[in-house]
Amino acid sequence: MRTLLSLLLTSVALLTSEVSQAQHPPAPDSAAVPAVSRAATDVIVRTNGEELPGRVVRITPQLVRYLPVGPDSLGQAAAAAPDTLQLAAAEVFMVRYANGTQEVLRSAPASGPNSGNSLLGLSAAQRQERGRQDSRRYYKPSKGVFWGTLASTVTTGYGGLVASTVISLTNPPRAKLNAPEPALLQDPAYFKGYNRQAKNRKLGKAATGFGLGAAIVVTVTGFLVIRYFGVR
DSSP states (O other): OHHHHHHHHHHHHHHHHHHHHHTSOOOOOTTOOOOOOTTSOEEEEETTSOEEEEEEEEEOSSEEEEEEOOOOTTSSOOSSOOOOEEEEGGGEEEEEOTTSOEEESSOOOSSSTTTTOOOTTOOHHHHHHHHHHHHHHHOOOOHHHHHHHHHHHHHHSHHHHHHHHHHHHSOOOGGGSOOSSGGGGGSHHHHHHHHHHHHHHHHHHHHHHHHHHHHHHHHHHHHHHHHHHSOO
């Protein structure tokens, strides 16, 4: 009887010990790498419209430093820490942080007829066409183009043709392009369209001056011929 009671007490003690261990799982390995949520990442928006996910670590007037977030098919963080990458601050339009806030690094002009427009997302052909349209609307050739060609044509005849040729080969001064957003002239495609249309407008003014000058020369010459050599 005593032996049976002893065995029963021993079994109860072992069962109690196993239950206690099951209620206290072992501590996690201290060397394990914690999982990183891909949803809690910042987004860097470049001036060309490209979006780069990552974690921004520092922004200076010259550089934006960030940790990239690469694709992971298993949905887990990589064991090795990624290298810190950097972008020129001039190439970054804005940063959307994981907490919902935004920081704009390159602000659009606060005022102006086209202050709400942007070249972001436009192809090279579209940016060039935008430059041509703005040039037609805002560029005004100097009055000297018209009057100079007119005077050269009236005084020397061939001088107007020479002046027109020179004007057609000369780019308008950059400071006098009168672009609605001067910063857009830094874009090569936009500047090409704007500058080409400005040259065409200069040539148009010169051609008008040459045509009017030639008409004046013909009229005056015809009048003099009739006046002095006409039939009496």
